[in-house]
Amino acid sequence: xxxxxxxxxxxxxxxxxxxxxxxxxxxxxxxxxxxxxxxxxxxxxxxxxxxxxxxxxxxxxxxxxxxxxxxxxxxxxxxxxxxxxxxxxxxxxxxxxxxxxxxxxxxxxxxxxxxxxxxxxxxxxxxxxxxxxxxxxxxxxxxxxxxxxxxxxxxxxxxxxxxxxxxxxxxxxxxxxxxxxxxxxxxxxxxxxxxxxxxxxxxxxxxxxxxxxxxxxxxxxxxxxxxxxxxxxxxxxxxxxxxxxxxxxxxxxxxxxxxxxxxxxxxxxxxxxxxxxxxxxxxxxxxxxxxxxxxxxxxxxxxxxxxxxxxxxxxxxxxxxxxxxxxxxxxxxxxxxxxxxxxxxxxxxxxxxxxxxxxxxxxxxxxxxxxxxxxxxxxxxxxxxxxxxxxxxxxxxxxxxxxxxxxxxxxxxxxxxxxxxxxxxxxxxxxxxxxxxxxxxxxxxxxxxxxxxxxxxxxxxxxxxxxxxxxxxxxxxxxxxxxxxxxxxxxxxxxxxxxxxxxxxxxxxxxxxxxxxxxxxxxxxxxxxxxxxxxxxxxxxxxxxxxxxxxxxxxxxxxxxxxxxxxxxxxxxxxx
Numbered sequence: 001x002x003x004x005x006x007x008x009x010x011x012x013x014x015x016x017x018x019x020x021x022x023x024x025x026x027x028x029x030x031x032x033x034x035x036x037x038x039x040x041x042x043x044x045x046x047x048x049x050x051x052x053x054x055x056x057x058x059x060x061x062x063x064x065x066x067x068x069x070x071x072x073x074x075x076x077x078x079x080x081x082x083x084x085x086x087x088x089x090x091x092x093x094x095x096x097x098x099x100x101x102x103x104x105x106x107x108x109x110x111x112x113x114x115x116x117x118x119x120x121x122x123x124x125x126x127x128x129x130x131x132x133x134x135x136x137x138x139x140x141x142x143x144x145x146x147x148x149x150x151x152x153x154x155x156x157x158x159x160x161x162x163x164x165x166x167x168x169x170x171x172x173x174x175x176x177x178x179x180x181x182x183x184x185x186x187x188x189x190x191x192x193x194x195x196x197x198x199x200x201x202x203x204x205x206x207x208x209x210x211x212x213x214x215x216x217x218x219x220x221x222x223x224x225x226x227x228x229x230x231x232x233x234x235x236x237x238x239x240x241x242x243x244x245x246x247x248x249x250x251x252x253x254x255x256x257x258x259x260x261x262x263x264x265x266x267x268x269x270x271x272x273x274x275x276x277x278x279x280x281x282x283x284x285x286x287x288x289x290x291x292x293x294x295x296x297x298x299x300x301x302x303x304x305x306x307x308x309x310x311x312x313x314x315x316x317x318x319x320x321x322x323x324x325x326x327x328x329x330x331x332x333x334x335x336x337x338x339x340x341x342x343x344x345x346x347x348x349x350x351x352x353x354x355x356x357x358x359x360x361x362x363x364x365x366x367x368x369x370x371x372x373x374x375x376x377x378x379x380x381x382x383x384x385x386x387x388x389x390x391x392x393x394x395x396x397x398x399x400x401x402x403x404x405x406x407x408x409x410x411x412x413x414x415x416x417x418x419x420x421x422x423x424x425x426x427x428x429x430x431x432x433x434x435x436x437x438x439x440x441x442x443x444x445x446x447x448x449x450x451x452x453x454x455x456x457x458x459x460x461x462x463x464x465x466x467x468x469x470x471x472x473x474x475x476x477x478x479x480x481x482x483x484x485x486x487x488x489x490x491x492x493x494x495x496x497x498x499x500x501x502x503x504x505x506x507x508x509x510x511x512x513x514x515x516x517x518x519x520x521x522x523x524x525x526x527x528x529x530x531x532x533x534x535x536x537x538x539x540x541x542x543x544x545x546x547x548x549x550x551x552x553x554x555x556x557x558x559x560x561x562x563x564x565x566x567x568x569x570x571x572x573x574x575x576x
Contacts, residue, residue, distance in 0.1 A: 019076050021084065022194045024235065024243065025176035027059040027151065031080065033073045034190050049205060050190030053101055054239050056180060057085060058173060061150025064092040064119075066171060066180050067239060071104035078108055087113040092139075092147065094155075095120035096182030097168040098127040102239055107132045119147065121159070123305065124167035127276055141169065143227065151175070158227050160184060162220040164213045164285075166275050166302045170224070177234035183213060184224065185251060186238035195235075195245045202242060206251060209240070210258060216271075216288035216298040218262035225256055265297045267407050269320035272340070274333070275302045278357025279388050280324040286393050287322055287353070290400025294408055294470040295545075296320075303333035311336050315343035319407050320378060321350045322400075325360035337361075346374030351403060353382035353396070378403040379506055390443045395507030398472050402506060405470060427573020434493055434566035436500055437465065438516075438524045439476035439483035445524060446473040447510045449500045451568040452546075453485070461553040463535060466546045477549045481537045482521035485556075488566040489530035496528060520555065530565060531558040 018034040033053040053073065056066040063085060069077045081087070090113040095103060098120075110116065110132060118128065118138040125138050141147070143159035152175035160168045163184040171180040187209040189202050196202060214221055236244040236252070244251055269291050273284035288298045299314060303326045315321065321344060326333035344350070350370045354360050363381050371377070379399040384392060432451040439446055452466035463485065467474050476483060488496060496514070504510055516524035525532045533556035541548040 017073060017076060019073070019080050020192070020194075021080065024056075024194065024237070025178060027153065028173070028176050028178065029057045029059075029084065030194065030237065030243065031055045031057070031069070031077070031084075032194065033069045033077060034192075035070070035072070036190050049188065051188040051240055052190050054237065054241075054243070055102075056237055058149060058153055058155075059085075059151075060148075060153035060175075062091040063089055064094055064147075064149055064153075064155075065090060065109070066094045066237075067096050067102045067182065068093075068105035068109055070101045074105060074108060077105060078112070081109075082112070088115070090116050092116065092149075093118050094171055094180075095124050095128065095167075096171065096180060096239065097121075097165045098124050098131065099165055099183070102182060103128070103131070107134075110134065110136055121161075121167045121169050123275075124169070127167060130276070156231075158224070158231075160220070160224040160227070161305065162217040162300055162302075163224055164217060165281075166305045170228070172231050177232050178237050179228065179231060179233055179235070180237045182239040184221070184238070185236050185244055185255065186240035187242075189241040191242070194243055196242045196247050196251070199247045199250070205241070207254070207258075210255065211292070212289065214255070215258065215262055215292050216285065216300055218259035218297065219299060221255055221259040222263065225252065225259075228252075262292075262297050265295055267295075267319045267404075268297045268299060268317055269322060269403065269407070270299045270301055270314050270318040271322040271324070272301050272303055272326075272336070273324035274304065274326050274330070274355055274357070276304070277327055277330075278355035278360070279384060280326075280355035280357065282388055283353055283355070283382065283384065283392075283396055284322070284324050286388075286396035287351075287400040287403075290397040290402075291320075291404040293401050293474065294404025296404040296407055303330060303336055306336060308335060308339040311339045312343050315340055319348060320403055321348055321375070322378075322403070323350070323352050323366070324355045325352065325363055325366075326355070327357055327359045328361050329359060333361075337366075341369060341373070344370065344373055344375060348375050349378040349403060349406060350375040351378040351381075351399065354384045356384040356386065356388075376406075378406060382506075390441070391507060394444045394446075394472075397475065398504075398506035401470055401472060424572040428570040430573065431570075432568050434488040434497065434568050436486040436488065436496060436526060436529070437473060437477075437483055438486060438511075438526065439473060439481065440523045441476055441481070445509075445511065446476050447500055447524070448473040449497055456550055462538070463533070463551055463553060465549045465551070466543070467549055468546050474547060477537055477540075477547070479537050479539060482523060482554075483535055483537075483551070484519045484521070484523040484525055485533040485535055486526045486529035487531040487533070489528075489560065490564040490566045492528065492530075493566040496526065530560055530563050532556055 016036040020032045022030045024030045036050045053069040058064045093116045122140045141157040145157050147155040154174045156172045158170035187205040189205040271284050273280040435450045437448045456462045456464035515527040519525050534554040535551035537551045539550045
């Protein structure tokens with residue numbers, strides 16, 4: 001496995017870009033596009049270690065390219081590709097799925113290799129036709145179909161819908177025992193090593209990637225793993241990050257365990273959306289992310305890729321229904337919608353959002369129909385007329401969290417009552433100060449009343465905060481994020497605590513009516529606070545229903561030297 005090429009370019013607007021080619025098996029080459037400085041993937045997915053976009057060349061008697069790359073690598077990628085192979089001899093272009101970070105250069109490859117046959121799932125071919133606006137030779141494949149490249153490179157395709165797009169397929173090469181999985185089992189992690197040599201270095205990014213992209217589709221993950229079981233795997237060639245070889249079995253098993261745990265939860269929400277229409281996919285996943293914070297399972301269902309019988313069974317199991325408006329002209333979606341209305345019942349929660357595609361099904365008549373059936377509205381309709389912003393993403397995330405919290409309210413009460421009376425009273429004697437954490441990211445800001453805070457280190461100065469997983473501010477407290485810890489004053493905190501403890505609608509301005517000034521790190525300092533400390537998150541530890549967030553202290557000051565910190569005394573220790 002020798003690196004054949006290493007090309008570096010510093011881009012003015014996109015950061016440092018590097019290309020690397022590595023022979024990962026006989027007649028098999030990986031092209032790794034390393035995006036060292038990318039710090040965000042979509043609005044909600046913050047990156048700490050950049051990312052890579054991986055594509056692959058398989059040279060049998062026939063020549064195949066598996067996936068392309070992001071458009072930002074256009075010149076570098078095409079120059080490298082044309083130096084590695086004669087594109088006039090390229091027989092197949094295999095599309096794992098059509099998300100732009102993997103198919104962003106398909107049109108360019110078609111221009112250089114018009115003879116190529118594009119291979120993909122039916123939905124993927126349909127998406128590509130709309131993307132490239134030109135005719136091309138294609139071959140539609142489904143689960144179990146095979147393609148023989150010669151020299152022993154017989155490829156088998158594995159259907160893996162919703163990992164994380166409905167058009168996803170895996171490709172298995174019997175000759176090299178490599179399974180090409182695109183997004184699944186990947187991670188946003190940029191480094192020179194091609195493979196997963198150091199598990200400790202990558203496991204946090206591996207889990208974070210799963211939580212953001214795969215967790216909402218846990219059932220689909222398990223279905224894909226079951227299809228993989230008959231294959232003798234040597235390497236999993238992912239679309240992002242290092243390829244899995246050294247710790248492949250353990251990392252696949254983690255996917256299985258995480259997904260099994262997710263599907264065993266007592267509560268399920270079904271989210272219906274249109275993958276190829278407006279912003280439906282983006283909004284659905286943002287809502288799903290908020291729901292999963294509360295421990296509630298989510299099933300994402302594409303209006304275009306489901307059957308009435310499957311929908312009927314799913315709706316009967318679901319405690320909550322979230323519907324992204326399909327196009328009015330989509331007859332299949334209307335049939336599914338009729339099935340949902342027939343199967344829905346008054347014990348369920350429902351919520352609706354516009355897809356922003358231009359011809360959305362009217363949202364309010366449908367809302368009235370669900371109200372007539374007796375369903376509880378989980379959050380007000382989310383109306384979208386233009387490209388989503390950070391603010392819309394926050395609205396969706398918080399709306400999903402509100403829905404999950406509403407569905408689990410009875411479970412929360414049972415958990416509070418479950419602890420032994422003497423034990424809970426003993427725990428309640430652990431007292432803490434009272435604080436308000438404030439944070440800002442781009443256009444959006446958040447705040448939280450906190451009491452589970454302690455100094456955690458002297459060199460460097462650091463603090464630890466316990467943050468419940470379903471708190472809205474949790475997404476503001478990832479590694480590298482900055483925030484302000486506002487210390488409240490004894491005898492002068494009741495108004496602030498009352499304000500920040502009230503239930504805010506999704507996306508509401510938590511600082512309305514509160515006097516603040518910006519800190520050096522951009523987060524709000526509450527003017528009435530006794531003291532403030534500016535912090536940066538260094539690490540996080542998962543702890544059952546909370547995250548323990550360790551942060552280093554950057555700067556701070558005290559407003560009143562002779563005043564005391566407000567103290568929170570509890571009678572019991574099994575709730576705040």
